[in-house]
Amino acid sequence: MTIAVPAELADRRTFKFDMTWPVMFGFMAVLCVLIVLPISWLVYYSLTAVDPVTQARSFTLDQFRTLFSDPEFVDPLITTVIIAVSSSIACCVIAAPMGWLVARTDMPMTRTIRALVTASFVTPPFLGAVAWEILAAPNSGLLNKLFRLVTGAPQDEHLLNIYSLPGLIFVIACYTFPYVFVLIANALDRIPSDLEDASAMLGGTAWDTARRITVPLALPALLAGALIAFLQAMILFGSPAILALPAGFHTMTTKIWSLFQYPPKPELAAAASLPLLVLTVILLRGQAMILGRKGYTVVGGKGAEPRLIKLGWWLVPAALFVTIVLMLPVFLPYFALFNAAFSPIATTLVTPFNATMHNIYFTFFELSSTKVALKNTFLLGAMSATIGTLLALVISYLTARQAVRGHRVLAFLATAPIAIPGIVLGVGLFLSYTRPPLVLYGTLWILLIAYITIELPAAYQQLQSAFKSVHPELEEASRMLGASRLRALRDVTAPLLRTSVLATWCFIFVSTIRELSAAVMLFTSETKVVSVLIFDLKESGDLGAISVLGISMLVLTFIVVVGVSRIPGFGAGTRLRNT
Amino acid sequence: MRPSRRDVLTGSAAAVISAAATPSRAQSPAAEAVTPALIEAARKEGKVTWYAAMDLPVSERVARAFEAKYPGIAVRIERTGSERQFVRLAQEYGSNIRVADVINASDAAHFIVWKRSGWLAPYLPDEVAKFYPAEHRDPDGQYFTSRIYVSSLGYNTNLVKPEDAPKSFADLLDPKWMGKIVKAHPGYSGTIMTATYQIARELGWEYFEKLARQKVMQVQSSVDPPKKLAAGERAVMADGNDFTLIQLKEQGQPVETVYPAEGSPLIVCPNAVLKAAPNPNAARLFQSYLLSREGAQVLCDFAAQQSAHPQVTAKPGRRKLADIKVMKDDPAAVEAEAEQIKKRYVSIFKV
Incomplete structure (x- = not known):
């Protein structure tokens, strides 16, 4: 009798353990299809060329020779x-x-500040670039007009020139800084103040505490932030596509895009994307080396509220700093877009005498692509966010807990797409899915695959760092009590991570809506999305319609994000450390 | 048993193939009137997709006029510049995606390629048969001129006095225009592709080499330089649609058109029905409408463009094409040299 019970228990455990493996291999297979397929096509294309006579593909290094010798690509x-x-x-x-x-710190209105940073994140980089064009075009820009009005400078003098390399860097930084901010703020949120208290009790000054406790604890997040900012800037297509042409230079992404002008040169484009891939791999390795083996597990089963530092009279410069920072990506651009929405000419200030509803009427009642594009965009956003979050959750669990033997491969696969410019991934997917067995071009599926693949690295990194900061002791406790890995994940870890999961969902949703570079390669007229519609409108300089669409998109996105965070039991308001 | 529309279409497709087999003899299809049966069949399809490399406010206006005349048939417009549209269509057709019903481009050379690929349907609306001069009709009845305009110069009247304004392409090379010129790009715009060919033929590539030294601001579409002038972003434009300038001036914007002394590049934009159109009847009805006196008049009134239809009358006060010195268009030459032109342009202007 006494023998039968443990045997039964053992049987049950084995059964549960087995259930875990098919799930894991399923995810590995999905990842392989998502990532390996388009990359293989890219590598194949970059190393081959079609013989004009026989139409056969043969091996060549011509593309790489051109890439590294022709100033058209080196510049x-x-x-x-x-x-x-x-x-x-x-x-x-x-x-x-x-x-x-x-x-x-005891900075007031931190919720508002976070919401406004989110607003700058929700703003697609190409929309921000258009807004900054309205603000800081050398002659017609609103800020330059103001400058001339105030200083009495002559017509051809200007304060700012957005059509320049510094102008482009500025606009890119405006819309990548939220990535870094969110990472750092979240990391600092999670650092309990007992370590800082200990330092203070041992006689450390505030400076010592900052230098030896807070900064090292926040360093992984800062490094991850710097890396993401670098990679985002490197693969960004939207802002350069708006500003680089009038400024008279190319970035890699706009150059790759121009290779698809007639006659398209996909081989060269594939080759041009590979240096970016290599660079990214090196950077990721570098990050891993810097962080080394230092563990930064700060959220265990127990923790303490961080204690806020009193700013005192430092509040004034701090508030000023935050206001100026938020002016640049949010207040000023949206002022410019609102102005353009109601103005006959985007760079003319709206007055009661010239205000017009024409742009709004045109966008919603004359422009025949508006409705289709809005519908596609929000459908794709919700689907990519849901599927992408699930995928990233499981992968980051497997790698953070090193649960399967191939977890390093899995981690690499999940991070690899960050190195592929969206526009090139678009080509890879185009090559993969325009031939049997899966003919997906012309359907929303191909866009869905593109979005999930593109957003996976960031989603994975977010959830992975969240997993790393939750000590496995809680899971181990639950597994010792007989739960399988999946059950421990579902019942213990996932609830602890729900803020991160929710943040990841919103992140993918918003990123999908911002995405232009892959969509611009993969859309057809029936599968158009708002970003592509705005891009097309920009081609002909319809700034009024762009402003109306951009503002509508922002409002709808906010409604969705706020709505999701209000889902009962899943609320963003619940504080992780209190559970 | 009456032949269905599909049978008729297959029949006409066969006719094209046999025409292609004997290319020396042009075989124009018989002229077709807009019959109640065609309208009824089009209404059953309920929609038509128009790939139009045309200023959106203009194409949407024509679309709304069509919808008003034929209620129940919605027009969806896909707008991109001609050069991107050309790649898009090839990409879609390469993947067996047939969305486009009717197509318009400002690079007439594209129609030569599409016709050669057998993508266009022969369809001759009776008004075209009756009124259109031969030079605006494809002899095989596959495409017809839908609108004509020129690429011109222009200036912002707040920034430039009329007596200082450039009168010719040569004037743009004056150092006083350094950093003040905006121009569009032949990699995106069919108008500019066509214009670049004509200017290079008449003035030589040295003109562009000198122009590039003037720190020219590059935009994509030929619609955009006039808008940059109206906004005061640049003082003069080196190319772009004259009709956009005319529209902006009529709206009270401070812009003025200049037709250069050397002649203005002539832009002739054909329109065609695609053979694989998913809405073949609506496509034909739309083609008939666009080329009819009524449809062409909408385009002429709203967008200040000219029609090949002799009965279309220009608004009083607008300049007639006949009064403008134009360069000669040559789609066949553009088709042959397109790749070279783009390559050379990029090497000169660096973008």
Whole structure:
């Protein structure tokens, strides 16, 4: 009798354990299809060329020879590196102090500040670029007009020129700094103050505490932020597509895009994307080396509220700093867009005498693509966010807990797409899914696959760092009590992570809506999305309609994000450390 | 048993193939009137997709006029510049996606390629048969001129006095225009592709090499330089649609059109029904409407463009095409040299 009970128990355990494996291999298979397929096509294309006579593909290194010798490609490569480094540094310099102010000081209105940073994140980079064009075009820009009005400077003098390399770097930094801010603020949120208290009790000054406790604890987040900012700037297509042409230079992404002008040169485009892939792999390795083996597990079964530092009279410069930072990506651009929505000419200030409803009427009643594009965009956003979050959750669990043997491969696969410019991934997917067995081009599925693939790295990194900061002791406890890995994940870890999961869902949703570069390769007239519609409108300079669409998109996105965070039992308001 | 529309279509497709087999002899299809049966069949389809490389407010206006005349048939417009549209269509057709019903482009060379690929349907609306001069009709009845305009110069009247304004392409090379010129790009715009060919033929590529030294602001579509002038972003434009300038001036914007002394590049935009159109009847009805006196008049009135239809009358006060010195268009030459032109342009202007 006494023997039968443990045997039964053992049987049950084995059964549960087995259930875990098919799920894991399923996810690995999905990842392989998502990522390996388009990359293989890209590598194949970059190394082959079609013989004009026989129509056969044969091996060649011509593409790479052109890439590294022709100044037409070398110049954009250098420009891209300059842009990525500069805007990454700018992002960190702005986002780190701001994240600290919001998370660790008694700064008032932190919820509003976070919401406004979210607003700058929700703003697609191409829309921000259009808005900054309205503000800072050298002659017609509103800020330059103001400058001339105030100083009495002559017509051809200007304060700002957005059609320049610094102008482009500035606009890119404006819309990548939220990535860094969110990472740093969240990390600082999670650092309990008992370590800082210990330092203070041992006689450390505030400076010592900051240098030896807070900064090292926040460093992984800052590094991850700098890396994401660098990569985002490197693969960004939207802002350069708006500003680089009038400024008279190319970045790698706009150059790759121009390779698809007639006659399309997909081989060269594939080759041009590979240096970006290599660079990213090196950077990711570098990050891993810097962080080394230091563990930063700070959320265990127990924890303490962070204690907020009193700013005192420092509040004034701090508030000023935050206001200026928020002016640049949010207040000023949206002022410009609102102005353009009601103005006959985008760069003319609206007055009661010239205000017009024409742009709104045109966008919603004359423009025949508006409805289709809005519907597709929000459908794709919700689907990509749901599927992408699930995928990222399981993968980051497997890698954070090193639950399967191939977890390093899995981690690499999940991070790899970040190195592929969306526009090139678009080509890879185009090559993969325009031939049997899966003919998906022309359907929303191909866009869904593109979005999930593109957003996976960021979603994975977010959830992975969240997993890392939850100590496995809680899961281990639940597994010792007989739960399978999946059950422990569902019942213990996932609830602890629900803020992160929710944040990831919203992140993918918003990123999908912002996405332009892959969509611009993969859309057809029936599967058009708002970003592509705006891009098409920009081609012919219809700034009024762009403004109306952009503002509508922002409002709808906010409704969805707020709505999701109000779902009962899933609320963003619940504080992780209190559970 | 009456032949169905599909049978008729297959029959006409066969006719094209046999025409292609004997290319020396042009075989124009018989003229077709807009019959109640066609309208009824089009209404059953309920929609028509128009790939139109045309200023959106203009194409949407024509679409709404069509919808008003034929209620129940919605027009969906897909707008991109001609050069991107050309790639898009090839990409879609390469993947067996047939969405486009009717197509318009400002690079007439594209129609030569599409016709050669056998993508266009022969369809001759009776008004075209009756009124259109031969040079605006494809001899095989596959495409017809839907609108004509020129690429011109222009200036912002707040920034430039009329007596200082450039009168010719040569004037743009004056150092006083350094950093003040806006122009559109032949990699995106069919109008500019066509214009670049004509200017290079008449003035030589040296003109562009000198122009590039003036720190020109590059935009994509030929619709955009006039808008940049109206906004005061640049003082003069080196190319772009004259009709957009005319529209803006009539709205009270501070812009003025200049037809250059050397002649203005002539832009002739055909329109065609696609053979694989998913809505073949609505496509034909739309083609008939666009080329009819009524449809062409909408385009002429609203968008200040000219029609090949002799009965279409220009608004009083607007300049007639006949009074403008134009360069000669040559779609066949553009078709042959397109790749070279783009390559050379990029090497000169660096973007």
